[in-house]
Amino acid sequence: MPTDGSELASAAATTAVQLAKSQGAQVVGVYVIDPFPYIGIGDAAAAGLQAYLAEAKAAAGQALDALAAVCKADGVPFAGDTIERNVVYEGIIETAQAEGCDLIVMASHGRQGVKALILGSVAQKVLTYAKMPVLIVKG
Template sequence: MFKHLLVPTDGSELSQSTVRRAVSFAKETGAKITFFYAQPDFPMISYTEAIVVNPTPDEFLLSTQKEAQRVLDLAKGVADELHVDCDVDTAVDDFPYRAIIAAAGLHQCDLIFMASHGRGGFMGLLLGSETQKVLTHSSVPVLVYR
């Protein structure tokens, strides 16, 4: 059936739950996984939940790279525990849905396995529903896990 899953993750609680379920699904079906983290591009102003910050481009890049590595290491650890073959990837793009779809094509994935939603609060409001955008624009089948 499915041989290679792309599993986007942002480190949120729901995303981590989705990682665990995707690994279980891959174990059951013998599929490989590529975990993917979409890094935001440098903004003029970056909004967090409560404050406005304005880091330098180098500080921002380092911060997003560290976060990508942290999130992907967590996901890889889950796959390693169940002996599921996996890779990790990350890309910088202002539009996470676009990066997710591109990664699915690049890695020749035959299923995108993703959470129904990710970040909450103000960031979630700004980003909109990346899952909805992936569903709308992807030619690769998408399994949405809640």
Template sequence: MFKSILLPTDGSQLSERATQTAIEFAKIHGARITAVSVVQPLPFVPLADAVVLPNAGVFDQEVRRSVQAGLDKVLAAASAAGVECEAVMGEAISPYEVIVKTAEERHCDIILMASHGRTGLNKLFLGSETQKVLAHTHLPVLVLR
């Protein structure tokens, strides 16, 4: 039934646990995994006075290095388990856009992702990428906590 799994990852411990679940899920279903992670651009507040901003080039390079390290962990874990896996690095202000687009482009059957379970003001202001994915995809989504 599920032959192609999309696994969004942000390199967090919760995402690492989701990776293990996705690998077991893939083994049960004989599926392949597409791991996706998103580079978000340097947030910029143009109206702030006397703000010290990091060098945008250095920031971008470090973020990309971190994102690639997270993807490499997924690739290594899948390889060790004998599960076919590919990695995709996307770029967007809103990660859910890349997640949904990648799932469509790669013809995935299911999205398996971790939820950080934000509550209160964090949820109100930061939102939930998981909720946004659920709202913008027609695919089944398995949410792990």
């Protein structure tokens, strides 16, 4: 289950946890951090990178902690991972494959809002490129 900490991801988490509980399965959460968007020279670039990563990792921790809490409340095993990828949907799919997931459950769109007519751009690309089933939870 990819999460970005948005309200829609939280709603999708409830669905994912209920489904996992009914099947005696584990939830694997993933938060994908976009790499630092600016490549510069000197100390300012290094400080900017450190600040960006610290903030991104804090947001990832909060989002994964929230997903873990939903799992814990229903007695569902949970594993969480934060990864860095240039392309978010690829990170989601790679994590699902590496973890041996049977299903990707995700929100229809995340904190960046609707970027496509029906689905967010990340959800649409996961649906398009994933080799495993994908369940989209509409918010």
